[in-house]
Amino acid sequence: MREPDFERNLAKVLKKEKPENPTLFEFLLSEKAEEVLSGYRLKSDSEEERIKRRIYACLNAGYDFVPVLPSGLLFEQSSHQSGKETYSLNEGGLITDRESYEKYKWPDMEAVSYRYLEVAKKYLPDGMKVLSYFPNGILENVIGICGYENLCFMLADDRELATEIFRQVGSRLEKYLKNTLDFDCVGMTFCNDDRGFKQSTMISHNDLREFVYPYYRETARATHEKGKYIGMHSCGNFDGIFEELYGVIGFDGKHSYEDVIMPVEEAYEKYKGKIAVLGGIDVDFICRHSEKEIADRCRHMLEISENYGGYALGTGNSVTRYMPLEKYFALLKVVNPDLKIN
Amino acid sequence: MSITEEISEKLQKGKAKDVSALVEQAMQEGIPASVILNEGLISGMNAVGEKFKRNEVFVPEVLVAARAMNAGLKILRPAMQSEGIKPLGKAVICTVKGDMHDIGKNLVKMMIEGQGIECIDLGVDVDPQRIVDAVIENDAKVVCLSALLTTTMMGQKDVIEALKAAGIRDKVKVMVGGAPVTQQFADEIGADCYTLDAASAAEAAKAFFTE
Ligand code: B12
Numbered sequence: 001m002r003e004p005d006f007e008r009n010l011a012k013v014l015k016k017e018k019p020e021n022p023t024l025f026e027f028l029l030s031e032k033a034e035e036v037l038s039g040y041r042l043k044s045d046s047e048e049e050r051i052k053r054r055i056y057a058c059l060n061a062g063y064d065f066v067p068v069l070p071s072g073l074l075f076e077q078s079s080h081q082s083g084k085e086t087y088s089l090n091e092g093g094l095i096t097d098r099e100s101y102e103k104y105k106w107p108d109m110e111a112v113s114y115r116y117l118e119v120a121k122k123y124l125p126d127g128m129k130v131l132s133y134f135p136n137g138i139l140e141n142v143i144g145i146c147g148y149e150n151l152c153f154m155l156a157d158d159r160e161l162a163t164e165i166f167r168q169v170g171s172r173l174e175k176y177l178k179n180t181l182d183f184d185c186v187g188m189t190f191c192n193d194d195r196g197f198k199q200s201t202m203i204s205h206n207d208l209r210e211f212v213y214p215y216y217r218e219t220a221r222a223t224h225e226k227g228k229y230i231g232m233h234s235c236g237n238f239d240g241i242f243e244e245l246y247g248v249i250g251f252d253g254k255h256s257y258e259d260v261i262m263p264v265e266e267a268y269e270k271y272k273g274k275i276a277v278l279g280g281i282d283v284d285f286i287c288r289h290s291e292k293e294i295a296d297r298c299r300h301m302l303e304i305s306e307n308y309g310g311y312a313l314g315t316g317n318s319v320t321r322y323m324p325l326e327k328y329f330a331l332l333k334v335v336n337p338d339l340k341i342n
Numbered sequence: 343m344s345i346t347e348e349i350s351e352k353l354q355k356g357k358a359k360d361v362s363a364l365v366e367q368a369m370q371e372g373i374p375a376s377v378i379l380n381e382g383l384i385s386g387m388n389a390v391g392e393k394f395k396r397n398e399v400f401v402p403e404v405l406v407a408a409r410a411m412n413a414g415l416k417i418l419r420p421a422m423q424s425e426g427i428k429p430l431g432k433a434v435i436c437t438v439k440g441d442m443h444d445i446g447k448n449l450v451k452m453m454i455e456g457q458g459i460e461c462i463d464l465g466v467d468v469d470p471q472r473i474v475d476a477v478i479e480n481d482a483k484v485v486c487l488s489a490l491l492t493t494t495m496m497g498q499k500d501v502i503e504a505l506k507a508a509g510i511r512d513k514v515k516v517m518v519g520g521a522p523v524t525q526q527f528a529d530e531i532g533a534d535c536y537t538l539d540a541a542s543a544a545e546a547a548k549a550f551f552t553e
Contacts, residue, residue: 148445152402153409156356197446198521199539204400239397260522284522287492322493 002062002336004128006187010064010312013276014188014229014252018309022302022335024063025278025312026319027192027233027255029054033319033328037061039342048119055123062336065187067131068120070176074135075107075169077144093147096154098161104145106168109175114183121185129187131231132180137193138170138212139202145169148202155207162211170215177219181226188229191216191251196236198260205241213249220250229253231278235317237261246275253278257316259285264301264316272308279314281331286315287323291330298334345371346381349414353386354393356406358413365414375421379458383414387456391541401449404540408452429460430551433484434476436464437520438501441494446520446540450486453544459484459551470497470504477505477514484550486543487533489520498523499531515550519543 008020029037038056042049051068058066076094095101120130136144142165143151154162177189193212195201201208216232223230231253232245245251253276257264264280271277281301286294298313305311313335319328333339343351345368352360361383368378390407393399433454437447444466451461462480464472477485485505489495498518505511515534518527528536535550537543 149405149448152405155402156406200397200400202400203402207400207402258521260524284492322491 001060001338001340004059004062004064004125006064006127006129010129011187011229013278013310013312014231016252016273016276016310018307019312023312024061024332024335025253025255025314026061026063027067027190027279027314028318029057030319030321030323032321033057033325036325036341047116051116051120052123055120055125055128059125059128060340061332062339064127065129065131066120066124067133067190068116069133069135070112070114070116075141075145076105077141093145093150095146095165096150097158101161101165107172109172112176112179114179117180117183117185121183124185130180130183130185131188131190132177132183132186133190133192134173134176137191137195137234138166138173138215139193139195139208141169141173142166142211143202152203155203166211170212174215174219174222178222181223181228186228188231188252189219189223190231190233191219192233194236194256195234196238198237198258200237200239201241202236208241209244213244216251217249224250231255231276242271243274246271252276253312255279255314258282259316265304268301268305268311272305272310276310276312277305278312280316281314282316283318283320283323286327286331289327291327294327294330295334298331302334344381345373346378346385349378349382350386350389353383353407353410353414354389356403356410358410361410361414362417365417369418369421375418375425376427378414378418379422379427383411383418384456384458387411387453391453391456391544395539395541401445404449404452408456411456430458430548431484432460432462432480432482433486433547434462434464434473434480434482435486435488436468436473437466437488437490438494438497439467439469440497441489441491441520442466443488443490443520446490447486447488449540450488450519450543453540454486454547457544457548459547470501473501474504474508474510477510478508482514484515484517484547486517486519486547489518489523492522495520495522495527498533502532517543517546 009023012019013023034057037060038053040053040056055066095104180186220230229252232251233255235256255278257267257280259282268277349364390404394404435451437444451463455461462476464476487498487501489498502516517535518533525536535546537546
């Protein structure tokens with residue numbers, strides 16, 4: 001089994017250096033992937049059991065970290081949205097104007113419990129660290145609360161209201177991530193916020209700068225002050241503002257790459273030394289190519305990043321429910337040839 | 343600047359109230375509805391589409407412009423009817439089975455409508471058979487299929503097969519798009535058209551109606 005060692009592997013990648021050993025990065029695993037990789041059956045649906053299973057899965061897969069999320073900390077969104085894999089981003093919207101804004105109940109951050117980090121610590125093997133993240137990013141949560149089209153209209157009609165909503169969400173996310181930094185087991189923070197698509201970003205570059213980035217910048221500053229690292233996940237095309245991700249906000253690593261936008265090989269050539277490139281083997285590619293083709297592409301990625309460092313291998317987005325597990329395992333085996341699946 | 347140019351300008355800036363007022367004024371000045379529509383509203387929406395294609399404006403600006411277009415159309419519609427202006431034809435649009443992503447689909451719909459084409463929107467997660475039924479029922483000439491997932495983009499092929507099975511494949515043009523879709527994939531499954539963005543989709547759709 002590959003021994004986890006956050007400091008010598010992933011931390012080095014995030015410093016844009018060469019890791020001690022080839023390193024893996026993944027942000028979200030499907031339930032099935034977690035179940036199979038961990039070989040562990042949940043005894044109950046408790047927070048503790050779920051964390052335990054995720055740690056076993058990450059350990060077996062060969063990761064140096066485990067992503068841990070608080071349970072019960074969510075912004076209230078339209079009722080038809082909660083608990084579903086997907087929903088219409090256009091429907092509903094709990095806040096559409098001043099009046100609904102005044103009525104909205106924002107989660108009380110003082111009531112958030114960080115107990116789950118203690119729980120994680122209990123089961124965390126030596127060398128492994130926690131990646132702390134929030135349930136969805138700033139833009140994602142604001143879209144969830146307002147509805148995408150409503151938000152777009154608000155950005156044109158009532159920017160003051162938009163500013164307040166972004167502040168309510170952004171300041172909470174920032175506070176939460178900062179608080180997790182006080183725990184030794186946390187090695188890195190992570191801002192997962194899908195802000196783009198094939199062509200561009202979901203709101204304008206200027207609006208991202210005005211409404212979203214200040215909170216991420218402050219989180220990055222606080223993270224670095226504690227000597228820890230910060231990564232981000234976002235799909236989409238960042239042409240024109242990619243440089244700001246590291247240059248202005250201060251992210252150490254970026255996750256999510258799509259071949260139709262910019263293949264990871266190209267992204268690595270362009271951004272190596274500036275920001276760590278995390279994952280990147282396109283989801284569509286993995287789903288539609290053979291295990292050998294996947295392994296070849298992974299090996300090639302490790303080869304081209306061998307001298308310069310700053311790269312960790314993983315999928316372009318996540319291990320989705322519909323991704324055949326053997327194909328994901330083919331990727332893992334490139335770094336962790338002894339991978340055992342029970 | 344002529345009043346139709348002014349309508350186009352205000353529409354591009356998303357000023358719905360101004361567009362409504364100007365359309366009203368233009369009608370009072372006796373400008374034919376077809377001129378207000380083509381040189382004002384549609385020309386404004388085309389300009390927004392061009393800018394969107396070149397990444398000079400973002401989705402929110404397109405949505406706000408479409409809202410202004412709809413405000414203008416609402417005022418203009420009675421005059422359009424009395425002048426006998428009809429839509430170019432009908433298109434059926436949806437996101438395919440198993441897929442719930444609808445922002446792109448909605449944008450394509452708005453832009454196509456902006457070309458004077460009527461869109462029958464079947465929503466998301468739509469069964470191939472429902473698409474076939476809608477094409478027959480509405481005598482649609484174009485079918486627009488959006489898919490954002492590797493699994494569901496295969497569903498675009500299922501729709502083409504269902505159209506064949508119903509014997510109407512040669513009566514409709516099939517357009518495909520969405521995050522993982524490429525020209526190569528569109529060719530593989532025998533679609534008639536792929537475009538990267540919604541503005542190009544609207545242009546292509548219009549070409550199918552006017553060719
Ligand atoms: C927002 C989003 C979501 C939202 C969807 C909300 C909604 N109601 O639409 C939520 C969070 C719910 C979601 C869920 C999921 N998503 Co999602 N999502 C996205 C994201 C970030 C943006 C999509 C978007 O709205 N773009 C904005 C619009 C304007 O762009 P667009 O749709 O591409 O449309 C443009 C063009 O493609 C074109 N176009 C679109 N349709 C058509 C049709 C025709 C005929 C034509 C000609 C042109 C055309 O014109 C549009 C404008 O110019 C993409 C990332 C990406 N790269 O696209 C991932 C993405 C599509 N999602 C992905 C995944 C994996 C998922 C989930 C499976 C996640 C999960 N693990 O559970 C689920 C699946 C849900 C389901 N069954 O559908 C993957 C798919 C990978 C793959 N190849 O299979 C993507 C690509 C992310 C990635 N980096 O890998 N998602």
